[in-house]
Structures are given as structure tokens and as C-alpha cells.
Amino acid sequence: MRIIIDAMGGDNAPRAVVEGVYKAKSKLGREVALTLVGNEKEINAAAEELCISLDGIDIVHTEEKIGMEEAPSLVVRGKPECSMAVGMKLLKPDNGYGEVGDAFVSAGSTGALHVGSSVLVGRIKGVKRSCIAALLPFPTPLLLLDSGANSAVTPDFFVSWAVLGSVYMKHVIGCESPRVGLVNNGAEETKGTELYQEAHQLMKKADVGFVGNVEARDIPNGVCDVLVADGFTGNIVLKLVEGMGGFMMKTLKNIFSANIKTKLAYLFVKPQLRGLKKSFDSSEHGGAPIIGLKRPVIKAHGSADADTICNAVIQAALCVREDVCGVMERELGKLENSK
Amino acid sequence: MRIIIDAMGGDNAPRAVVEGVYKAKSKLGREVALTLVGNEKEINAAAEELCISLDGIDIVHTEEKIGMEEAPSLVVRGKPECSMAVGMKLLKPDNGYGEVGDAFVSAGSTGALHVGSSVLVGRIKGVKRSCIAALLPFPTPLLLLDSGANSAVTPDFFVSWAVLGSVYMKHVIGCESPRVGLVNNGAEETKGTELYQEAHQLMKKADVGFVGNVEARDIPNGVCDVLVADGFTGNIVLKLVEGMGGFMMKTLKNIFSANIKTKLAYLFVKPQLRGLKKSFDSSEHGGAPIIGLKRPVIKAHGSADADTICNAVIQAALCVREDVCGVMERELGKLENSK
Numbered sequence: 001m002r003i004i005i006d007a008m009g010g011d012n013a014p015r016a017v018v019e020g021v022y023k024a025k026s027k028l029g030r031e032v033a034l035t036l037v038g039n040e041k042e043i044n045a046a047a048e049e050l051c052i053s054l055d056g057i058d059i060v061h062t063e064e065k066i067g068m069e070e071a072p073s074l075v076v077r078g079k080p081e082c083s084m085a086v087g088m089k090l091l092k093p094d095n096g097y098g099e100v101g102d103a104f105v106s107a108g109s110t111g112a113l114h115v116g117s118s119v120l121v122g123r124i125k126g127v128k129r130s131c132i133a134a135l136l137p138f139p140t141p142l143l144l145l146d147s148g149a150n151s152a153v154t155p156d157f158f159v160s161w162a163v164l165g166s167v168y169m170k171h172v173i174g175c176e177s178p179r180v181g182l183v184n185n186g187a188e189e190t191k192g193t194e195l196y197q198e199a200h201q202l203m204k205k206a207d208v209g210f211v212g213n214v215e216a217r218d219i220p221n222g223v224c225d226v227l228v229a230d231g232f233t234g235n236i237v238l239k240l241v242e243g244m245g246g247f248m249m250k251t252l253k254n255i256f257s258a259n260i261k262t263k264l265a266y267l268f269v270k271p272q273l274r275g276l277k278k279s280f281d282s283s284e285h286g287g288a289p290i291i292g293l294k295r296p297v298i299k300a301h302g303s304a305d306a307d308t309i310c311n312a313v314i315q316a317a318l319c320v321r322e323d324v325c326g327v328m329e330r331e332l333g334k335l336e337n338s339k
Numbered sequence: 340m341r342i343i344i345d346a347m348g349g350d351n352a353p354r355a356v357v358e359g360v361y362k363a364k365s366k367l368g369r370e371v372a373l374t375l376v377g378n379e380k381e382i383n384a385a386a387e388e389l390c391i392s393l394d395g396i397d398i399v400h401t402e403e404k405i406g407m408e409e410a411p412s413l414v415v416r417g418k419p420e421c422s423m424a425v426g427m428k429l430l431k432p433d434n435g436y437g438e439v440g441d442a443f444v445s446a447g448s449t450g451a452l453h454v455g456s457s458v459l460v461g462r463i464k465g466v467k468r469s470c471i472a473a474l475l476p477f478p479t480p481l482l483l484l485d486s487g488a489n490s491a492v493t494p495d496f497f498v499s500w501a502v503l504g505s506v507y508m509k510h511v512i513g514c515e516s517p518r519v520g521l522v523n524n525g526a527e528e529t530k531g532t533e534l535y536q537e538a539h540q541l542m543k544k545a546d547v548g549f550v551g552n553v554e555a556r557d558i559p560n561g562v563c564d565v566l567v568a569d570g571f572t573g574n575i576v577l578k579l580v581e582g583m584g585g586f587m588m589k590t591l592k593n594i595f596s597a598n599i600k601t602k603l604a605y606l607f608v609k610p611q612l613r614g615l616k617k618s619f620d621s622s623e624h625g626g627a628p629i630i631g632l633k634r635p636v637i638k639a640h641g642s643a644d645a646d647t648i649c650n651a652v653i654q655a656a657l658c659v660r661e662d663v664c665g666v667m668e669r670e671l672g673k674l675e676n677s678k
Contacts, residue, residue, distance in 0.1 A: 138586070148524060151532045185487060185574035193490045193571050216578035220586035232532050235524035236572060237579060239555035244583035244619070247477070247559035251618070255611040262611075265604035272594040272601075279590070280583070 001031065001320045003313055004090045004101035007038030008065035008083040009108025011303050014038055017107065018046040018054070020309025025057060027310065032317050035099055037087040038062055060097055062086050065108075068302060072111030076119045084108050088120035091295045103296035103316035105287065107304040113297065114149045114290060121293045124325065126332045127160055129153070130292030131231065132299065133168065134238050134282040140222035143169050143178075145291055148235035155198035158182065158228045162208040163335055164291045164328050165226040171322040172289075172315070181214035181224030183233055189213070195230065203228075206335060220280075238282065245280035249273075287312035294325055340370065340659045342652055343429045343440035346377030347404035347422040348447025350642050353377055356446065357385040357393070359648025364396060366649065371656050374438055376426040377401055399436055401425050404447075407641060411450030415458045423447050427459035430634045442635035442655035444626065446643040452636065453488045453629060461633045463664065465671045466499055468492070469631030470570065471638065472507065473577050473621040479561035482508050482517075484630055487574035494537035497521065497567045501547040502674055503630045503667050504565040510661040511628075511654070520553035520563030522572055528552070534569065542567075545674060559619075577621065584619035588612075626651035633664055 005021050007014040014036075021034055028034075036043055036054075040061040047054045064082040066075055075085050090101040104121070106113055110132065118130055131146035145165045150157070166178040182200055184192045189200045191213060203210040211224050219227065219237065229237060252273065256266035266273075278284045286308070287298035296319035300312040319325070344360050346353040353375075360373055367373075375382055375393075379400040386393045403421040405414055414424050429440040443460070445452055449471065457469055470485035484504050489496070505517040521539055523531045528539045530552060542549040550563050558566065558576065568576060591612065595605040605612075617623045625647070626637040635658035639651040658664070 139590075151524065183575065185490065185571050185578075196571070215582075216575040217582035217585070219579060220582050232524050232535070233572060233575060236522065236555040236575065239524075240558060240576060240579050241583060243554075243556035243559050244580060244587075246556070248583075248587045248615070251478075251615050255608050255615065258611070261607045265607040268600045268604040269594050272597070276587070276590050276594065 001102045001317065002033040002035060002099060003316045003320070004035045004037060004087045004104045005309070005313060006084050006087045006104070006106035006108055007036040007043050009106040010300065012305060013107065014042050015046045015050065016304060016306050017309050018043055019050050019052065019306035020304070021057060021313060022050070022052045022054070023306060023310040024313035027314060028317055034058065034313070035060055035090065035101060037090065038065065038083040058099060060086060060090065060099065066112050068109050070109065070112070072109060072115040075112040075116035084112060085116060085120060088116055088297070091121055102320040103298070105298045105300060105309070105312045105316050107300040107302055107309065110148070110299055113299050117290050117293050117297045121295050121297055123292050124294055124329045124332060126336055127164070127292040129157055130290055131161055132288050133165060133291045134288050135173070135285045136238070136241055136282055137279045137285055138220050138222065139279065140225070141173055141175070141285065142219070142222075142225060142227055143173070144227045144229065144234055144238055146229060146231040146234045147238045147288065148231050150231040153195070153230040155195060155202050158199040159202050159206050159208060159335070160332060161291065162203060162206070162210070162226060162228050163331050165228065166209060167324060167328045167331055168289060168291065169225050171324050171327060172318055175225045178209055178225040179211045180209045180226045180228060181211050183219070183227055183229040183237060184213035184215065187213050187215060207338065241280050242282070245277065249277055283308065286315040289319070296320060296325060340441045340656065341372040341374060341438060342655050342659070343374045343376060343426045343443045344648070344652060345423050345426045345443070345445035345447055346375040346382050348445040349639065351644060352446065353381050354385040354388065355643060355645050356648050357382055358389050358391065358645035359643070360396060360652060361389070361391045361393070362645060362649040363652035366653060367656055373397065373652070374399055374429065374440060376429065377404065377422040397438060399425060399429065399438065405451050407448050409448065409451070411448060411454040414451040414455035423451060424455060424459060427455055427636070430460055441659040442637070444637045444639060444648070444651045444655050446639035446641055446648065449487070449638055452638050456629050456632050456636045460636060462631050463633055463668045463671060465675055466503070466631035468496055469629055470500055471627050472504060472630045473627050474512070474624045475577070475580055475621055476618045476624055477559050477561065478618065479564070480512055480514070480624065481558070481564060481566055482512070483566045483568065483573055483577055485568060485570040485573045486577045486627065487570050489570040492534070492569040494534060494541050497538040498541050498545050498547060498674070499671060500630065501542060501545070501549070501565060501567050502670050504567065505548060506663060506667045506670055507628060507630065508564050510663050510666060511657055514564045517548055517564040518550045519548045519565045519567060520550055522558075522566055522568040522576060523552035523554065526552050526554060546677065580619050581621070584616065588616050622647065625654040628658070635659060635664060
């Protein structure tokens with residue numbers, strides 16, 4: 001298999017990407033070929049600076065890249081030869097570049113990756129909209145989707161995302177029988193907006209492991225493994241989890257730095273507090289998969305360092321090995337046939 | 340002034356309510372008359388059990404009460420003589436009960452109180468829908484509205500809630516110049532659903548101290564004093580703040596109870612950790628005001644104890660003293676005239 005990586009995406013590109021891919025290579029072994037897409041000169045300069053050899057890592061040169069603040073649509077129109085666009089084109093056979101990739105990783109603009117991947121990678125048959133999933137660690141990992149890609153949705157999107165999210169949780173995270181919840185403002189099926197009431201009914205009828213509405217209060221408590229939401233609501237959930245985590249850690253820091261006694265107390269619980277910090281940081285668990293595409297596409301955090309990139313590449317390889325996109329297509333087909 | 344209290348609302352009624360009102364009486368002094376509405380026999384039995392005298396506290400007897408699980412509309416149709424309905428009717432002059440109240444407090448069903456108050460207390464001129472506000476403590480208090488009453492909203496609701504919420508923050512909480520934020524999934528004005536895009540434009544044009552969209556990540560960070568949302572989203576924000584707080588406190592408890600060293604460490608930070616717990620519990624700051632009504636109506640938490648009821652009664656008295664509803668009507672009138 002071959003994983004394609006956008007060398008120019010993210011705040012620390014290309015240096016962090018080059019280092020991360022180098023690390024991933026040593027961990028993944030010969031079975032996995034790696035291709036960096038981006039400015040060859042900059043990539044080689046980064047490798048030289050890091051004193052690492054890129055032997056065995058392929059490079060596809062591009063002049064252009066897409067910035068974090070640029071219009072997402074540029075990736076398909078305007079800058080079709082940027083590193084992100086070329087990287088995704090490499091996932092198609094007969095792409096004209098010689099190499100064919102099986103999965104793509106980028107720490108670049110989320111919007112561009114979402115818009116571009118729908119066009120350049122293509123969606124699984126039956127998926128009307130792809131979405132971005134975020135794995136919230138907590139004590140039990142929870143896959144939240146859509147976590148921000150689609151503000152305008154229809155109830156049927158929820159059902160397909162439930163199926164796709166469950167496949168990901170089962171085959172990539174190892175959750176045997178994923179329980180699917182619908183975020184809502186109450187447990188009763190009549191709760192929420194019309195959209196959520198209709199979505200509830202559709203999910204109840206479909207065979208998707210639906211456990212019902214999940215109130216936001218219970219989100220951290222492991223009541224489901226896959227949590228479905230529209231992108232607007234999902235984004236608010238994701239960012240509020242991060243924001244509350246940050247607030248609590250900052251407050252704890254103030255508490256422990258008050259005086260000599262509290263500073264001493266900190267030493268006794270330091271490692272555990274670090275664990276707590278990780279439990280609400282979705283970027284701690286690799287990248288965010290874009291769900292619903294024909295090939296695995298992983299969005300690494302914009303501020304990704306080398307280790308994060310390395311983890312995202314390993315995650316992409318796992319998706320390919322488990323044929324996650326193939327399983328998703330089959331499971332969605334089963335659902336369509338059972339209608 | 341006279342505050343009316345629903346003696347039969349909440350999990351611990353009438354005992355906690357009777358005790359809470361007794362406590363409030365000693366704190367508020369003679370200026371504030373108090374009326375308990377509910378089953379006189381049960382109220383007197385509770386007072387006897389508590390060994391307190393209800394001298395100087397009036398009682399309006401009702402046979403019926405409305406349960407937490409009953410249809411909210413029963414408060415206007417079906418059970419018009421329940422304690423909650425009678426309590427609200429007492430706010431009108433010529434109500435036929437003899438006494439006229441200035442504000443109402445209940446720990447009963449939120450839905451019934453919201454539906455009933457619109458009909459029985461009435462909305463301020465220009466307010467299409469009343470909503471429920473929640474005060475999130477954090478390091479700086481934040482008034483979130485709507486926190487759950489209206490799932491179906493139109494963009495103009497947001498503007499009126501911004502005005503009403505600001506009046507409450509200024510006159511009850513003491514925030515001099517409230518900054519109003521709109522919850523959203525991004526800072527740019529083009530972010531969010533159509534509803535939120537339109538609401539953003541309306542709020543930008545109106546003179547409401549609008550500081551723009553607030554991403555959920557920043558909600559705990561004091562970036563605004565009034566946060567406006569539709570009831571579905573607001574409820575998710577409110578409950579996720581509570582849920583994350585609960586999760587963190589549970590995790591901290593586990594961390595500190597691990598061994599003798601960590602237990603010792605706990606002793607050094609115990610009072611501060613209690614403060615942390617309070618910073619995300621909206622019920623720590625009295626009841627939730629129903630915003631947009633002609634008279635102050637305060638919803639105390641369903642699990643309210645005597646102290647919570649006492650605080651809610653004091654809060655209601657403060658609303659009356661500051662003529663919060665009158666100021667709200669004038670401020671909303673100014674906004675209408677400036678159009």
C-alpha cells in the first residue's frame with residue numbers, strides 16, 4: 001500500500017510533516033510506501049536541517065500550496081496543482097503522476113480538504129455528504145460526527161453517518177458493537193428540532209445500533225460509542241469539550257501554584273493530571289477521518305507536530321489494511337437493500 | 340412587594356420550599372411579603388416537622404399540583420387550579436384571590452412554567468417568545484439564553500433576547516456594560532446555519548453591545564457576558580458544561596483517592612477544588628429567570644434544597660426592586676423606535 005502525505009499542510013509544514021513521515025516509515029516497515037507531495041526543494045531542505053535521510057520516501061513535486069485562510073473551493077478551482085489537490089488526485093488510478101496512493105493525510109485547511117476530497121477522491125455510493133469525525137477520548141472513546149463540515153443537513157444524512165461511523169469505530173478503534181446515539185436536548189423521541197425528531201425516527205427504523213437520544217450532560221459518560229449530530233451542533237460539542245478542558249486545566253494550574261503546600265501536592269498527582277488533559281483533546285488520538293469517501297483521508301491538526309503526523313500516517317495505513325472504505329460501502333449497501 | 344412561591348414544585352416539595360421561604364423571610368425583612376401557594380395541610384405539616392413558625396407568611400390553598408412528568412400544557416388547560424397556575428395568576432391585579440404578587444418562584448416543571456407563564460403572566464410588548472436564561476458561573480458569569488425553551492426560533496428572537504439578557508446582567512448581576520455574543524461554529528460572520536447568519540446581521544445592525552460570534556471553545560473564557568443561542572443549541576451548551584464539570588470532578592476524585600500520598604495532596608487543595616466545582620454549576624447562582632415576561636418568574640432547580648429556594652426568592656425580590664421587567668420593556672421599546 002501507499003500513503004500520500006501533503007508536505008505543505010499545517011502550521012509547521014514542511015518540517016514537522018517531513019519528520020513525522022520519516023518516523024512513520026521506521027514504524028510501518030516495507031509493506032507501506034510513502035509519498036510526500038509538495039515543494040521538493042523545501043522538503044529536502046527540511047530533511048537536511050533535521051539531519052534525516054528521505055531514502056525510500058517518494059516525492060511528488062508541486063509548486064503551489066493552499067493556505068489556511070484561502071477559500072476552500074480553490075483546491076478544485078484556481079489552485080488545482082497545489083500539494084493538497086495533487087495528493088488527492090494521486091488516489092485515483094491513471095492519475096498521470098505514475099504513483100497511485102491508497103490513503104491521504106494532510107494537516108492543511110479543513111474546509112479545502114473536505115470540499116476537495118468530495119470532488120477529487122469521490123464519495124461512497126449512497127453517501128450524499130461526507131463529514132468530519134472527531135474521536136473524543138474521555139474514559140471511553142467517542143466518535144463524534146459530523147464535527148463541523150455540514151451546517152445544512154437532512155435527516156437521512158444522520159443514518160448514513162451512523163453506519164459509517166460504526167464501521168470506523170469497529171475496524172479502526174476496535175469497538176466490537178458500537179452503540180449509536182443522537183445528540184439532543186432531551187431523552188424523549190419528541191425532543192429537539194424537526195430535523196432531530198425526523199432523524200430519531202429514521203435511526204430507530206434502521207439497523208444501526210441506535211441507543212436513542214443522548215443529552216449533552218451524558219456525552220462524557222460513555223453512554224454511546226458513535227454520536228451523530230449536524231455539523232453546526234457537532235462543532236459546538238467538539239469545541240466546548242476542548243474549551244471546558246482547557247478552562248479546567250488552567251484553573252487547576254492556578255490552584256496548584258497558589259503556595260508551597262499546593263505546589264507540593266501537585267507533585268503527587270502530576271502524571272495523572274496529564275492523563276486527564278489528554279482525555280478531552282481529540283488531537284491526542286491521531287487525525288480526524290473524513291468519513292464517506294472512497295479512500296481514507298485523514299485531517300491532522302493544523303498545529304500538528306512530527307508525532308501527530310506520524311500517528312496520522314499510521315492511522316491511514318490501518319484504514320487501508322482494514323479496507324475501512326470497502327466495508328463502509330458494503331454496510332451502506334446492506335442498509336439500502338433492507339429498506 | 341410580595342413574592343409568590345409555588346410550595347408544591349420540585350423534588351423536595353413542600354418541605355424544602357417551606358424551609359427556604361422561612362429562611363428568605365428572615366433575610367429580606369418586612370419590606371417583602373411572602374405567599375406560599377399549595378396544599379395548606381401539607382405546608383403546615385412541613386413547618387411543624389421543621390419546628391418553624393409560618394407567622395407572617397401567607398398561604399393560598401390549592402388542592403392540585405402539576406407533576407414533573409405531566410404535559411406542560413396542563414398548567415393552562417386541565418389543571419388551572421394547580422399551585423403553579425394559581426401562583427402565576429396571583430401576579431395579576433383583580434385576580435380574585437385577594438393578594439397581588441410582584442414575582443413568582445417555582446421549582447416545578449420547567450416546561451409547564453415556560454408555557455404557563457406566557458399565558459398567565461404574559462409577555463412584554465415586542466417579545467415574540469419568552470426564553471429561559473441560565474447563569475454559568477465560570478471565572479466571569481455568563482448569561483446563556485435561550486437555554487432550552489424554544490427549539491424553533493427565528494433570527495429576530497435573538498435580538499430581543501440580547502436586549503433582555505443585557506438588562507438582567509446589568510440590573511441583577513451588576514455587569515456595567517454587558518457584551519453580547521452569538522454562539523456559532525466560527526468567528527466569521529458567514530459561519531453557521533442560515534438562521535445564525537441572519538441573526539448575526541440583525542445583531543450587528545441593532546444597538547445591543549454585540550461583540551460577534553463566539554466559538555464554543557471560548558465560552559468558558561469570559562469573552563462575553565450574554566450569550567445568545569436557539570434553545571436546542573443553548574440546552575446542549577448548558578448541559579455539556581454541567582456534564583464536563585461532573586466528568587472532571589469525578590476524574591479528579593479518582594486521581595486523589597489513588598493512594599495515601601494523593602489523599603494527602605487533596606487536603607491541601609480541597610477548598611479550591613470545591614470552588615472549581617461551583618464554577619460550572621448554573622444552579623449555584625440561584626434560579627433560572629424566565630426572560631421576556633411582564634413580571635419576574637424564577638425557575639429554581641428541580642432538586643432545589645432550602646438554601647436554593649431561599650436564594651431564588653431573594654433573586655426574585657431583587658428583580659422587583661430593580662424593576663427589571665419595566666427596564667426590559669423600555670429598552671425593547673427604544674430598540675423598536677430606532678428601527
